[in-house]
Amino acid sequence: MTSAHARVSRARAPSTLAPRSLRATQIALVLLGLASSAHAAFEPVRYTSSDAARLKDSYLLEPQSAKQIYYDQLGWSDVRTDPYDSYPYPADVSIDTTKNCYVEISSSMSRGYYNLKSWTPAQASGRNSTRNVVVYLTHEGPCGACSSLHDLAAYMKHIDMQTPSKRCGIAFFWSFDGTKTCLKSRLNLSDRCAAVWAYNIFASRKSTQNGGALQICTQYLGGNADSLDPIVDATGNPCDPDPATAGDYPCLAKINGQPACDDSRIWTAGSPFRINACLQADECRSGPVFKLYAGRTRRASGLISSIPRPETDPVTHFDLIRRASEPRRWDKWMWRLAWRRLFGDRFN
Numbered sequence: 001m002t003s004a005h006a007r008v009s010r011a012r013a014p015s016t017l018a019p020r021s022l023r024a025t026q027i028a029l030v031l032l033g034l035a036s037s038a039h040a041a042f043e044p045v046r047y048t049s050s051d052a053a054r055l056k057d058s059y060l061l062e063p064q065s066a067k068q069i070y071y072d073q074l075g076w077s078d079v080r081t082d083p084y085d086s087y088p089y090p091a092d093v094s095i096d097t098t099k100n101c102y103v104e105i106s107s108s109m110s111r112g113y114y115n116l117k118s119w120t121p122a123q124a125s126g127r128n129s130t131r132n133v134v135v136y137l138t139h140e141g142p143c144g145a146c147s148s149l150h151d152l153a154a155y156m157k158h159i160d161m162q163t164p165s166k167r168c169g170i171a172f173f174w175s176f177d178g179t180k181t182c183l184k185s186r187l188n189l190s191d192r193c194a195a196v197w198a199y200n201i202f203a204s205r206k207s208t209q210n211g212g213a214l215q216i217c218t219q220y221l222g223g224n225a226d227s228l229d230p231i232v233d234a235t236g237n238p239c240d241p242d243p244a245t246a247g248d249y250p251c252l253a254k255i256n257g258q259p260a261c262d263d264s265r266i267w268t269a270g271s272p273f274r275i276n277a278c279l280q281a282d283e284c285r286s287g288p289v290f291k292l293y294a295g296r297t298r299r300a301s302g303l304i305s306s307i308p309r310p311e312t313d314p315v316t317h318f319d320l321i322r323r324a325s326e327p328r329r330w331d332k333w334m335w336r337l338a339w340r341r342l343f344g345d346r347f348n
């Protein structure tokens with residue numbers, strides 16, 4: 001964890017950094033999303049289990065704005081409703097790429113409370129210049145069910161989330177509730193986030209013709225093939241959007257009108273970022289709906305992944321971790337509680 005990483009972790013408004021060096025201002029602009037040239041050069045950060053524990057133990061399970069995200073932004077008020085039913089394959093999923101997900105903390109909040117906001121970088125910068133308010137970039141792209149700091153801690157702790165999720169899917173093959181409970185237990189995900197993961201597993205289990213990856217992934221269920229072995233299914237490439245070259249199962253899913261897997265490096269032979277056919281099918285077919293509803297991905301959060309990625313978004317979380325490590329101060333509600341225990345209502 002270098003000092004350079006620490007300097008880019010807080011989404012400060014550029015105006016508040018004016019007295020600092022030009023380099024510091026440039027770093028802040030990149031963090032706020034006003035510049036993107038650093039994407040290719042950014043090295044994802046490996047956080048420690050202690051970092052993850054500080055976040056998990058210092059903030060509430062869900063932000064105060066959770067219902068606003070689930071109900072208003074995603075239209076997902078009932079966790080029992082499968083998001084994939086709203087986007088039958090091949091769907092064109094709309095994701096507002098002009099916005100990122102930010103953590104908002106104000107001095108009026110009791111310790112551990114926070115809001116999540118889907119803002120443009122300009123909106124975040126303006127809010128961050130407000131007195132007694134601090135804003136942190138937590139991941140690129142709009143907020144979703146996995147954007148909480150509880151889930152960030154889980155993503156930090158478990159670099160390999162693929163293996164436990166695959167085991168949960170196999171162990172509870174016919175049970176959504178069992179799969180979700182297993183994901184919460186093994187990965188310590190929040191309830192809504194675990195639900196998105198479980199729905200993703202069930203969507204990928206559908207036949208390939210219906211947008212799933214059943215035929216393609218069958219060969220990996222027994223664990224006989226390396227999960228990163230660059231094998232393309234003999235019947236075609238499940239990520240290639242071009243029916244002329246993809247074979248039997250082209251990927252017709254889209255995000256904002258563009259092929260879901262527009263980065264051909266994950267399915268091109270000879271690419272160091274090429275992943276096996278099962279992961280290709282899951283990412284290109286089930287991935288768009290997962291990205292919309294989950295919000296947070298490892299790549300968008302600047303986290304190391306067990307799956308090789310071409311680039312990782314320039315996001316770090318050290319300032320937020322440091323804030324979680326500060327000595328616990330007595331907030332107003334704690335003073336009131338202590339007063340009532342000592343004196344009751346005799347002086348009211």
